[in-house]
């Protein structure tokens with residue numbers, strides 16, 4: 011495999027998985043990734059249909075086209091998995107992530123962090139005399155950029171939700 | 184009107200009976216006592232008491248592989264469940280349908296490190312096709328019915344149902360199988376007809392085609408093997424099989440080139456290497472089959488038929504990947520082939536066969552027989568001659584003897600050959616043979632064994648005695664872990680580190696102590712008589728065949744090598760340098 015893999019390019023894919031919300035289903039998905047050596051860059055999960063007991067898992071992973079196909083096929087053969095959809099290749103999609111970011115400190119740095127937060131349309135959801143908690147929503151890259159800018163300004167703690175994503179247009183999973 | 188309530192254990196037995204289960208292989212313990220009590224009170228389902236839970240799973244595997252039914256196992260919580268793990272993993276790797284019921288501590292104690300608690304669903308999640316923890320008596324019947332569907336359909340595999348003791352004692356109404364429908368699990372049986380047409384078109388044009396078949400044909404059922412055989416015959420193409428597929432195509436047929444892969448025949452491997460069209464049916468491009476991937480059948484187009492989408496393009500990219508069941512897909516292929524009146528490229532095909540016949544001429548399975556010491560290959564040939572006209576089932580352990588069995592025993596039908604291919608579990612063959620014998624009490628069931636492997640589950644001799652299961656254990660005793668020794672010779676300068684079998688028992692006395700018949704033979708001249716005595720006994724028999732301890736299994740594609748870089752004999756081996764990359768492979 012290594013020879014074949016090296017020859018192909020590695021890409022990041024966002025995959026949506028609709029599963030029966032039963033005990034152990036998340037462990038199955040995570041176990042599949044660790045057991046077969048696939049990457050998980052982000053994973054989010056929550057129930058999306060309480061009556062039908064359905065949860066949606068959104069995964070961001072990376073690999074060669076052959077590996078991505080394997081990942082989808084492996085997910086598809088888990089018994090509680092209803093649907094697997096590769097949002098990266100099946101047409102346009104939107105993806106968002108939310109982060110809560112704590113910045114600690116005073117003086118110029120404090121003012122600068124607030125100014126940047128404004129540019130990024132981050133909200134202040136908590137503040138004390140020497141700290142802010144910013145809430146920022148957007149694409150992963152936007153969050154990454156914001157966090158980078160906060161680093162010299164007293165960045166103290168980060169909590170990110172991971173990516174939620176959905177296809178554009180009138181189709182539904 | 185309220186439905187009749189049964190307790191959990193009664194529900195289980197009723198559900199098993201509804202699923203057509205005749206026999207359960209198991210071992211009792213505190214957590215499953217209610218099930219044992221319910222078993223005691225009925226006589227519809229037989230229970231075979233094993234001596235170790237690993238043995239129970241292998242028995243169920245032998246039962247399943249030789250009948251096409253789902254094998255059923257019952258073990259207690261904690262150590263009962265953990266002892267079953269090797270068998271479950273074995274069944275997963277070889278796609279064997281098993282339902283394994285495990286006891287569990289009562290629901291309110293789960294997570295408390297209670298006595299004999301193990302996180303069975305956690306431990307077995309990665310070594311089962313699916314598993315369940317039943318938390319409400321109401322779910323019990325449904326779960327069992329669903330488990331049989333999951334285990335037995337699609338790509339078959341083991342399913343664990345973990346049963347807390349309070350669930351076994353709680354009451355609920357019974358739900359019949361017909362009322363259970365699964366929401367997401369729906370294996371695809373029919374193949375895409377467009378792809379099938381494209382595949383047939385490629386076959387019509389191929390000049391150097393080959394069929395490469397595997398265990399999926401056996402999984403698909405006896406009809407699949409019949410359809411495949413008739414289709415392959417109508418094409419006139421050569422055909423080879425994996426270890427797991429042996430018997431799915433008759434070995435004595437002219438078109439059959441023998442097994443391929445690491446210990447496959449010269450003609451099978453070179454035909455794979457040189458083909459321009461590979462038609463893979465129910466096989467999974469295992470590393471033991473492909474050899475070095477970048478040199479695997481380099482100039483070929485590839486068609487792959489498999490019921491599991493994850494098998495397609497896993498190791499080897501293919502041109503046409505058809506998801507579907509072998510029998511269904513071949514049926515369509517035959518129809519398309521006839522409708523399009525495909526005529527294979529006769530001239531090219533004749534030249535291809537000419538080339539193959541030349542490769543066959545190398546006689547790659549040849550060995551030097553002597554009249555002083557029994558060669559293991561000779562022992563299997565004699566066993567084959569003595570049993571081929573009988574109703575015979577063969578199982579094996581793991582090692583050189585397994586490969587020689589695959590090379591020298593000719594299987595004409597599916598379900599006659601049980602071996603541990605994917606996991607390579609020493610200790611599989613003997614309990615598996617017992618399971619086969621349970622399913623086929625009148626048949627001749629033989630475990631072709633290595634002495635080291637047999638030692639791994641020999642406790643099941645007691646099971647054979649208790650249930651009058653007259654299996655034959657045919658030990659090719661080379662006093663070595665021969666396969667390990669062979670690799671040490673090739674890769675580690677003949678430093679035979681820990682591969683000599685010290686302190687072996689006197690197998691005749693061992694047999695005797697369990698009430699078996701024990702025989703030993705060390706002269707080629709006496710072999711036939713010993714085999715005859717073994718076959719004719721109506722008892723279980725252990726035949727200890729002393730074979731040449733230094734014999735190696737050829738041909739061999741060393742790790743990291745390609746199909747056309749085979750070692751044919753020990754002279755070839757002497758000069759071989761295995762690459763650093765090859766040294767790393769298993």
Ligand SMILES: Cc1cc2nc3c(=O)[nH]c(=O)nc-3n(C[C@H](O)[C@H](O)[C@H](O)COP(=O)(O)OP(=O)(O)OC[C@H]3O[C@@H](n4cnc5c(N)ncnc54)[C@H](O)[C@@H]3O)c2cc1C
Pocket residue numbers: 276277278337338339396397398399400402403404424425426427428442443444445446447464465466467468469471472488489490491494507508509510581582585586603604605606607608666
């Ligand atoms: C010591 C040792 C040496 C070995 N040497 C060799 C060797 O030289 N040659 C060799 O071939 N093997 C060898 N093996 C075995 C090897 O490790 C693999 O187990 C074997 O090659 C796999 O066989 P298979 O491809 O037929 O797949 P199986 O494991 O039998 O898998 C079956 C495939 O068919 C599919 N399938 C299942 N049901 C259906 C259906 N109804 N319809 C369609 N598809 C279906 C499955 O999804 C799967 O992809 C060796 C093993 C050991 C222990």
Ligand SMILES: Cc1ncc(C[n+]2csc(CCOP(=O)(O)OP(=O)(O)O)c2C)c(N)n1
Pocket residue numbers: 580581582583584585607608609610632633634635636637659661663664665666667
């Ligand atoms: C449970 C288990 N442990 C270790 C191995 C590694 N292994 C493969 S073959 C083999 C030796 C088998 O010896 P024997 O049963 O005598 O067969 P022989 O090769 O001599 O015919 C070993 C140790 C294995 N396959 N299974």
Ligand SMILES: [Mg+2]
Pocket residue numbers: 582633634635659660661662663664665
């Ligand atoms: Mg041995």
